[in-house]
Amino acid sequence: MLKIRNLESGYGKLKVLKHISMHVDTGEIVTIIGANGAGKTTLLSIISGLVKANSGEMIFDGSNISGLAPSKIPALGCVMVPEGRQVFATMTVEENLILGGHVLRKGGKKALLEQLDHQYQLFPVLRERRDQLAGTLSGGEQQMLAMGRALMSKPSLVMMDEPSTGLAPLIVKEIFQIIERLRDEGNTVLLVEQNAKAALAIADRGYVLETGKVIAQGAAEDLLANSAVQRAYLGRERMEELE
Structure with missing residues (x-):
């Protein structure tokens, strides 16, 4: 690869x-x-x-x-989960994830929602925090969000x-x-x-x-x-x- x-x-x-x-x-x-x-x-x-x-x-x-x-x-x-997480602190968890899925535009809203659901299955805590500002998450939760954001593009x-x-x-x-x-x-x-x-x-x-x-x-x-x-x-x- x-x-x-x-x-x-x-x-x-x-x-x-x-x-x-x-x-x-x-x-x-x-x-x-x-x-x-x-x-x-x-x-x-x-x-x-x-x-x-x-x-x-x-x-x-x-x-x-x-x-x-x-x-x-x-x-x-090919995507990267950067050192230090680098989530967008003033955006919600779900907004961060949606941003990661911007390359799915050709698949439309359906593809985006499918990927969102997949990340919530992989990281259940993100579903619980979906409307919470990313900057208020714990370090571990921010790491999961950074990983989920990268995976949104189906790399x-x-x-x-x-x-x-x-x-x-x-x-x-x-x-x-x-x-x-x-x-x-x-x-x-x-x-x-x-x-x-x-x-x-x-x-x-x-x-x-x-x-x-x-x-x-x-x-x-x-x-x-x-x-x-x-x-x-x-x-x-x-x-x-x-x-």
Whole structure:
């Protein structure tokens, strides 16, 4: 579904991404893990068209999206749930969702209502809060709203940037269960996450970024068993558990 070849990007003389190559197959969860400053968010921003790459190629669902305007990419089926949720605080929950479904205009009101109902089934709390201002929701509820808003366009690929940031452990568990459910329903997910343990636990495959380079890749269970990944990203508790 997504193939990236030799992607490079930076700001002035500072290189953020260096010869990044990776792929995402249809119907899988692929996670990208790494420390702060590794280039994870920059990579998603480039795929979304928000940041321009210096070189390289991105093929999404058979189309070259390199250099494409960010307003064009969601209509192709590639959407992002941004870090920090970024919901529209002064709009209601339902207004936020409807905004996410703007690319469904060809399907008319029926398609929009069908997607609304689907999101309310996936996130029951959003149905309860449908008339509430998004800015008054809890952090977990805002994360669910950001996910529901992205899913309103019936995307082929959902990219998520640090969905666990600032959330309580129980809410993080619920969010990751929902991500698994999305995969089970046939969605494809590219997940950027600092919580390496949680991300690898639900992913099919993973890539490890360090200072703008892919230093490890493979099946999620293999990365969990990789001693270097354990030391750098999983912490002592996880290492002891694996031993």
